[in-house]
Amino acid sequence: QVHVVESGGGLVQAGGSLRLSCAASGRTFGSYMGWFRQAPGKEREFVAGISWSGGSTLYADSVKGRFTISRSNAKNTVFLQMNSLKPEDTAVYYCAAAAVARTPTSPSNYLYWGQGTQVTVSS
Numbered sequence: 001q002v003h004v005v006e007s008g009g010g011l012v013q014a015g016g017s018l019r020l021s022c023a024a025s026g027r028t029f030g031s032y033m034g035w036f037r038q039a040p041g042k043e044r045e046f047v048a049g050i051s052w053s054g055g056s057t058l059y060a061d062s063v064k065g066r067f068t069i070s071r072s073n074a075k076n077t078v079f080l081q082m083n084s085l086k087p088e089d090t091a092v093y094y095c096a097a098a099a100v101a102r103t104p105t106s107p108s109n110y111l112y113w114g115q116g117t118q119v120t121v122s123s
Contacts, residue, residue, distance in 0.1 A: 002031060004095045005095075005114055006095045006117040007117060008020040012120070012121055013121070014085060014086055015084060015085065017085065019080070020080040022035070022079070025076060030052050032052065032099070032104060033069075034050075034104060035069060036096060039092075048080060056101075060105075066084045085119075087123045088121075096110035
């Protein structure tokens with residue numbers, strides 16, 4: 001069992017930055033972690049993922065070059081640094097944990113989810 005809690009969302013102007021955090025507890029050893037987002041009326045979409053070692057990362061094309069995922073296993077925390085934010089980045093952002101990364105861009109790959117944190121980017 002893994003419990004995850006997101007934090008760090010808020011309101012920011014276009015071009016600004018936010019750093020999201022995901023605190024994980026429980027059986028986190030070896031877990032693959034991902035960030036997803038869901039805007040009103042849209043499906044949940046993959047944003048970024050990171051392996052246990054941190055040596056392998058994956059990004060959606062829409063955020064590549066602007067967002068950076070990282071993790072501190074000592075602190076059981078995953079981060080999502082979001083720069084050059086755009087209004088279309090507005091969504092609820094979710095952190096998720098998976099035992100393996102068979103299909104890391106698919107929500108069905110992940111067993112454990114947080115409650116989400118709202119990110120709003122104003123134009």
